[in-house]
Structures are given as C-alpha cells and as structure tokens.
Amino acid sequence: MTVEYMNTDSSLALLREERLGRLGFVCDGEPYVVPVNYVFDGVCVYAHSRQGHKIEALRVSRRACLQVDRIADGHHWSSVLVHGEYQEIADASERLEVYCKLLARFPRLTPVEAFEDHGSPQPGAIVFRIRIDTVTGVSSG
Amino acid sequence: MTVEYMNTDSSLALLREERLGRLGFVCDGEPYVVPVNYVFDGVCVYAHSRQGHKIEALRVSRRACLQVDRIADGHHWSSVLVHGEYQEIADASERLEVYCKLLARFPRLTPVEAFEDHGSPQPGAIVFRIRIDTVTGVSSG
Numbered sequence A, B: 001m002t003v004e005y006m007n008t009d010s011s012l013a014l015l016r017e018e019r020l021g022r023l024g025f026v027c028d029g030e031p032y033v034v035p036v037n038y039v040f041d042g043v044c045v046y047a048h049s050r051q052g053h054k055i056e057a058l059r060v061s062r063r064a065c066l067q068v069d070r071i072a073d074g075h076h077w078s079s080v081l082v083h084g085e086y087q088e089i090a091d092a093s094e095r096l097e098v099y100c101k102l103l104a105r106f107p108r109l110t111p112v113e114a115f116e117d118h119g120s121p122q123p124g125a126i127v128f129r130i131r132i133d134t135v136t137g138v139s140s141g
Helices: A008-017 A053-061 A092-105 B008-017 B053-061 B092-105
Strands: A003-005 A020-027 A030-037 A044-049 A063-073 A076-088 A126-140 B003-006 B020-027 B030-037 B044-050 B063-073 B076-088 B125-140
Touching: A008 A063, A008 A076, A008 A126, A020 A053, A020 B020, A020 B030, A030 A044, A030 A053, A030 B020, A030 B030, A030 B063, A030 B076, A044 A076, A044 A092, A053 A063, A053 A076, A053 A126, A063 B030, A076 B030, A092 A126, B003 B008, B008 B063, B008 B076, B008 B125, B020 B053, B030 B044, B030 B053, B044 B053, B044 B076, B044 B092, B053 B063, B053 B076, B053 B125, B092 B125
Parallel strands: none
Antiparallel strands: A003 A126, A020 A030, A020 A063, A044 A126, A063 A076, A076 A126, B003 B125, B020 B030, B020 B063, B044 B125, B063 B076, B076 B125
C-alpha cells in the first residue's frame, strides 16, 4: 500500500464536499476529539456547539484542528487535516448568516452539538469558525 | 434533540464493536487527529503505525485519545472518547501477538498506517497500545 500526500486543491475539495469531521483540541495538555458537522467556505470552517467543556477549552487554547476523511476501504481512502485559530462569532448578523449556511447543509441539524430546532440560534448556542492556516492531506489507492 | 451520557459498559461495548477510530495527540501544543484501525481487548487499544511525525509526537507527550463513533443519522448517534497512555510494544513475542490480533481483524490491513503486507511486522513498523484510563460516551436518539 502506498500513501501519498494530496495537493492543497484536492485536500480543500474533499473538505468542501464532506460535512462530518472530527474536531481536535487541547485541554490541560490532553488531546480531545469530537465529531462535528461543519461547512467550509474556502477559507474557514464553520460549526456550532452547545456551551460546555469543548468551548471552554477552545477559548483558552485558541487552536483547533479538523480531520475529515473518505474511506472506501482499507486500501482506498483520503484524509485531510486542517489547523487554524478558533474564533467565536458574536456579531448578530454574521451569526445568523453562518447559522443559515449550516441549516442549508443540515436541514435537520445534527451530531454532538446542535441548535434546538428552532428558527434561530438559541442563546446558549455557540457559533464559531476555524480560520485555517495549514492543510495536509494524505491518500492511498 | 437530547444528548445523554453513556454508561461505561455501553461505551466499552461500542469500542469493542467498532474498528475505525480517530487518534488524537498533541505536538508542540497543537492538536492532531488521524484515522486509525484498532483492536480493543477490554483494557487497551492496540494499533500500528509507520514511523513518522505521529509516533515522534506520541513518544514525547505520552498521552493519546481515541474517538470512536457510530452515526446512523443526525439524530441517532453515539460517540466514545477514551484517553490513556501511549506505550510502544518492543517485546518481540508480544509484538507478534498484537500483530496477529490486528491481522485477524483486518485481513488486508488498512488506513493511514499499515504493515507492508508481509507475514510479519516490518522493521520500521511501530506496534503500540493505549492503556485506557478514562472513558466518556455520549449518545443521542
């Protein structure tokens, strides 16, 4: 089995096409990984979350990664890892804009963190972006 | 959508039944996530890897997590996160034993890291365990 690096265009294409990733962050030196639905606009990854441990950790460390893969079988797969800065979106109009993008992609909303199925972001919901600064992709097959 | 904590038995059952997880680790303060095939024996998670950045980082930090999920749809999913100590398996007989467990579960071997499809571990292949010390599971649906 040969494993090759993907070029940036291919890596970003996979990131754009998929919608479920695994968010990595660090808390007190420990690694954490949680599944998260996201939208990618070519520059940033957007997602939302309930308040909690993850958000508290991200506010402190400010660094996050998102790993996204497409695995056909053990010999045909791709995996992309992006790193970037965690930024909460507090501005009301931008928040609504991102929320609409998420809702367009996830009509019923989804995994570990979700709004409460109302027409607008709930007070406790956090909308955030990861402003990507590094991209790495590897594939096999 | 309600999200509930899973008890330890349910979390470990999911870990035992699945075989693809996302390994999280920290390098120079940055979070990293890679897909990895694993075997769980009730105490430790076992996997293998080629030499590289991941192994170098794990040798330094000694801490790792493995996130495993089962996602039916946006409202029916489970996700388990285990943390533990990274330990390389250097003893030849134990290495072979773990390798056989991996080969039994992955006859063709698989994702990001794999042996070279020969009958025994290659010189450059790393066999390691994560000795689990914490387990957290959440589910919805």
